[in-house]
Amino acid sequence: xxxxxxxxxxxxxxxxxxxxxxxxxxxxxxxxxxxxxxxxxxxxxxxxxxxxxxxxxxxxxxxxxxxxxxxxxxxxxxxxxxxxxxxxxxxxxxxxxxxxxxxxxxxxxxxxxxxxxxxxxxxxxxxxxxxxxxxxxxxxxxxxxxxxxxxxxxxxxxxxxxxxxxxxxxxxxxxxxxxxxxx
Amino acid sequence: xxxxxxxxxxxxxxxxxxxxxxxxxxxxxxxxxxxxxxxxxxxxxxxxxxxxxxxxxxxxxxxxxxxxxxxxxxxxxxxxxxxxxxxxxxxxxxxxxxxxxxxxxxxxxxxxxxxxxxxxxxxxxxxxxxxxxxxxxxxxxxxxxxxxxxxxxxxxxxxxxx
Numbered sequence: 001x002x003x004x005x006x007x008x009x010x011x012x013x014x015x016x017x018x019x020x021x022x023x024x025x026x027x028x029x030x031x032x033x034x035x036x037x038x039x040x041x042x043x044x045x046x047x048x049x050x051x052x053x054x055x056x057x058x059x060x061x062x063x064x065x066x067x068x069x070x071x072x073x074x075x076x077x078x079x080x081x082x083x084x085x086x087x088x089x090x091x092x093x094x095x096x097x098x099x100x101x102x103x104x105x106x107x108x109x110x111x112x113x114x115x116x117x118x119x120x121x122x123x124x125x126x127x128x129x130x131x132x133x134x135x136x137x138x139x140x141x142x143x144x145x146x147x148x149x150x151x152x153x154x155x156x157x158x159x160x161x162x163x164x165x166x167x168x169x170x171x172x173x174x175x176x177x178x179x180x181x182x183x
Numbered sequence: 184x185x186x187x188x189x190x191x192x193x194x195x196x197x198x199x200x201x202x203x204x205x206x207x208x209x210x211x212x213x214x215x216x217x218x219x220x221x222x223x224x225x226x227x228x229x230x231x232x233x234x235x236x237x238x239x240x241x242x243x244x245x246x247x248x249x250x251x252x253x254x255x256x257x258x259x260x261x262x263x264x265x266x267x268x269x270x271x272x273x274x275x276x277x278x279x280x281x282x283x284x285x286x287x288x289x290x291x292x293x294x295x296x297x298x299x300x301x302x303x304x305x306x307x308x309x310x311x312x313x314x315x316x317x318x319x320x321x322x323x324x325x326x327x328x329x330x331x332x333x334x335x336x337x338x339x340x341x342x343x344x345x
Contacts, residue, residue, distance in 0.1 A: 032242040120237045139234040164194045170230050
């Protein structure tokens with residue numbers, strides 16, 4: 001997990017915009033990446049990223065140093081992304097996970113990296129938003145189960161069961177993809 | 184341990200290095216002897232690894248920071264402009280709220296109905312009093328007349344009270 005000095009946090013709490021920019025720079029990579037992987041589109045991810053940092057800006061004064069700032073930011077991040085996905089899903093009933101890369105036409109001559117990217121996007125797209133969030137936090141951001149539980153404020157066993165179901169879904173889909181490619 | 188238990192761990196803690204050393208040893212011992220679980224473990228690791236190794240995506244950091252700065256500046260600017268605060272009186276508070284205004288109107292209507300409903304009774308009572316006074320004044324007049332006529336043994340006033 002990324003760390004920010006308490007002094008910087010205190011300054012940002014007092015309204016120091018430079019200190020807040022420091023926090024922004026520290027967490028930008030994480031926030032934008034997780035947003036992108038959960039919602040699956042650049043424009044939506046940008047909107048969520050901006051929204052997350054505005055929430056951090058508004059609520060930073062309420063941060064009491066009881067947990068690490070990273071856990072606090074991760075919680076805001078994932079909740080914002082999940083709320084966004086759920087709201088959009090309610091609006092449109094069923095919003096497919098559309099990733100700009102996976103929407104490109106499939107060609108047999110795709111480079112391995114592009115193929116992997118497309119495959120992963122398809123795998124993530126097959127998951128529900130809650131499962132996708134834990135997989136992104138675990139496999140992409142490298143958080144431990146304990147850190148995921150703290151960030152999402154869910155029991156450790158819920159983290160486990162979401163990861164288990166997500167991987168079962170991904171395994172089944174991967175099998176399908178491989179079989180369809182062989183045919 | 185049977186294959187189902189091992190597979191549960193493979194799907195989660197084993198692949199993510201969350202198992203204790205003892206449990207990890209148990210799984211590895213099982214995998215040595217069980218081809219099905221070994222293949223299953225390889226598939227899970229491959230799938231999990233594909234997600235782990237995916238390229239990190241980074242959006243335009245500077246562009247989003249500028250948008251955030253603009254939003255913060257817009258939020259800050261209204262507070263810099265001095266706006267004299269208008270003190271709201273208690274009557275404004277009451278009558279500007281639709282719920283209070285409605286209740287007030289209803290109360291006024293009820294009081295009016297109550298007042299007019301009781302008015303005829305009041306007026307009737309007053310009329311009775313006037314009539315009583317008039318009657319008494321008539322009796323007093325008669326008495327005066329009787330006295331002037333020289334009959335002092337009894338009076339109509341006495342008869343009235345007896």
